[in-house]
Amino acid sequence: MIKLRRSIIICLTFVIAISLLLTGCQDGTKDSQPDTSGQTGTITVTDCIGRQVEIPDQVDRIACLYAFSGHVVAMLGKADQIVSVVDGLKRDVLLNSLYPGIKEANIPVTSGSINIEELIKAQPDLAFIKGETARSEGEVAKLNKANIPYLVVDFNNMREQQYAVTMIGQAIGAETEARKYNEFYQACIDRVEKKVSSIPSSQRVRVYHSVNEATRTDMKDTLPADWLQAAGVNNVSVNQPLKLIEEKHFASLEQILLWNPDVILVNEYGVGDYIMTNEQWATLSAVQNHRVYQMPIGISRWGHPGSLETPLAILWTAQLLYPDKFTELDLADEAKGFYAEFFNLQLSDEEIDQVLKAQGMRKAKGNK
Known part of the structure; x- marks a missing residue:
C-alpha cells in the first residue's frame, strides 16, 4: 500500500514538473519575440534624380512641396493623406472641389523657400520636392536636419514624367493606379504620332507656347518641347537663345516678333487676352488671324511644364492644329473619360465646357 502511494506521488510529481517545464518554454518563446504591433518596415525608392531613399513602407502623411506631386497623389487615391502643399495647389478649383481637405493643409513654402518649422508641424512621413528645391543646398540641408525623408520629382520629357508618376505610386502604395x-x-x-508623323516639317504649324507669363516659353530638353513635338508642331522657341531666370526660360518680345508664329498657345488664363489687345503684339500673324488660344485647365493647366494632363494636351493641340486628321476625336468625351477613370469624377457637359475653355478653373494668386 505504501509502495502504491509512493508510486502515485512520484507520477504526480513528474506530471507537474513536465507541465511547469512546458509552461516555461511557452512563456520564454513569447518573450523572445519582439513586439511588432504598430511598427512598420521600410522600402527603398529611387527618385527622379537617381537617389535611393529609404522610406516607410506605409506612408500616411504626405507633404507635396511640388504641385505636380499633389495632383498625382490625388489621382492615385491618396488625397486624404496630404498634410502640406505649395500655394499653387490651393488655386486649382476643380482639385479643391473634389478634395476639400487640401484647403486645410498647411503651406510651408514661400517663394521657393521651405519654412521647416511649419513643415515639421504637419508631421509628414514623406515629402515630395521639385528638382529646383533639390538643387539648393540650403533647402536640402533643412530637410536633412529635420530628418524628413524626401523624394525628388523632376522631369524634362514625357518618358521622365511617366517615371515620376511610377515613382510616386511606388512610394505611396499605388503602383497599379500609376x-x-x-x-x-x-x-x-x-494615337497622335501615328497621324502626324507623315506631315513634312515644312508643313507643320509654327507655334509659340506661352508658359504663365506672356514671354516665358520652352527651351529644348523640357517637357513642353517634347509633348509639342509629339503633337506635330514646330516649336519656334526650341533651340533659340533664351534668358534663364530662376530656372525658367524667357524670350524677348523682339525675338517673338521675329519668329512670327502661326499660332500662340497660352497656359495662364488671361494671358491670351493680354496678347490679343496689346499693341506691341499686334503685328504677329497669330494675333491678326485670331489664332491665340487659351489651353484648357482641369485638375492642372494642360500642357504646363508641371501638368498632369499632358496626354490630354497632346490630343487637344493635335486636333486644334490638324483637324482633318482627327475628325473622329471628341475632346469632350476624352476629357470626361479621363476624369471619370482617374479621379472618379463625373463631369457634366457644362463642366467639361468650362474645363476646355479654362473658365473659372484656377484662382488668381493670393485668392485662396
Whole structure:
C-alpha cells in the first residue's frame, strides 16, 4: 500500500514538473519575440534624380512641396493623406472641389523657400520636392536636419514624367493606379504620332507656347518641347537663345516678333487676352488671324511644364492644329473619360465646357 502511494506521488510529481517545464518554454518563446504591433518596415525608392531613399513602407502623411506631386497623389487615391502643399495647389478649383481637405493643409513654402518649422508641424512621413528645391543646398540641408525623408520629382520629357508618376505610386502604395495612368499616357502619344508623323516639317504649324507669363516659353530638353513635338508642331522657341531666370526660360518680345508664329498657345488664363489687345503684339500673324488660344485647365493647366494632363494636351493641340486628321476625336468625351477613370469624377457637359475653355478653373494668386 505504501509502495502504491509512493508510486502515485512520484507520477504526480513528474506530471507537474513536465507541465511547469512546458509552461516555461511557452512563456520564454513569447518573450523572445519582439513586439511588432504598430511598427512598420521600410522600402527603398529611387527618385527622379537617381537617389535611393529609404522610406516607410506605409506612408500616411504626405507633404507635396511640388504641385505636380499633389495632383498625382490625388489621382492615385491618396488625397486624404496630404498634410502640406505649395500655394499653387490651393488655386486649382476643380482639385479643391473634389478634395476639400487640401484647403486645410498647411503651406510651408514661400517663394521657393521651405519654412521647416511649419513643415515639421504637419508631421509628414514623406515629402515630395521639385528638382529646383533639390538643387539648393540650403533647402536640402533643412530637410536633412529635420530628418524628413524626401523624394525628388523632376522631369524634362514625357518618358521622365511617366517615371515620376511610377515613382510616386511606388512610394505611396499605388503602383497599379500609376501604371494605368501611364498606359493611357502612352496610348495618347501613339494615337497622335501615328497621324502626324507623315506631315513634312515644312508643313507643320509654327507655334509659340506661352508658359504663365506672356514671354516665358520652352527651351529644348523640357517637357513642353517634347509633348509639342509629339503633337506635330514646330516649336519656334526650341533651340533659340533664351534668358534663364530662376530656372525658367524667357524670350524677348523682339525675338517673338521675329519668329512670327502661326499660332500662340497660352497656359495662364488671361494671358491670351493680354496678347490679343496689346499693341506691341499686334503685328504677329497669330494675333491678326485670331489664332491665340487659351489651353484648357482641369485638375492642372494642360500642357504646363508641371501638368498632369499632358496626354490630354497632346490630343487637344493635335486636333486644334490638324483637324482633318482627327475628325473622329471628341475632346469632350476624352476629357470626361479621363476624369471619370482617374479621379472618379463625373463631369457634366457644362463642366467639361468650362474645363476646355479654362473658365473659372484656377484662382488668381493670393485668392485662396
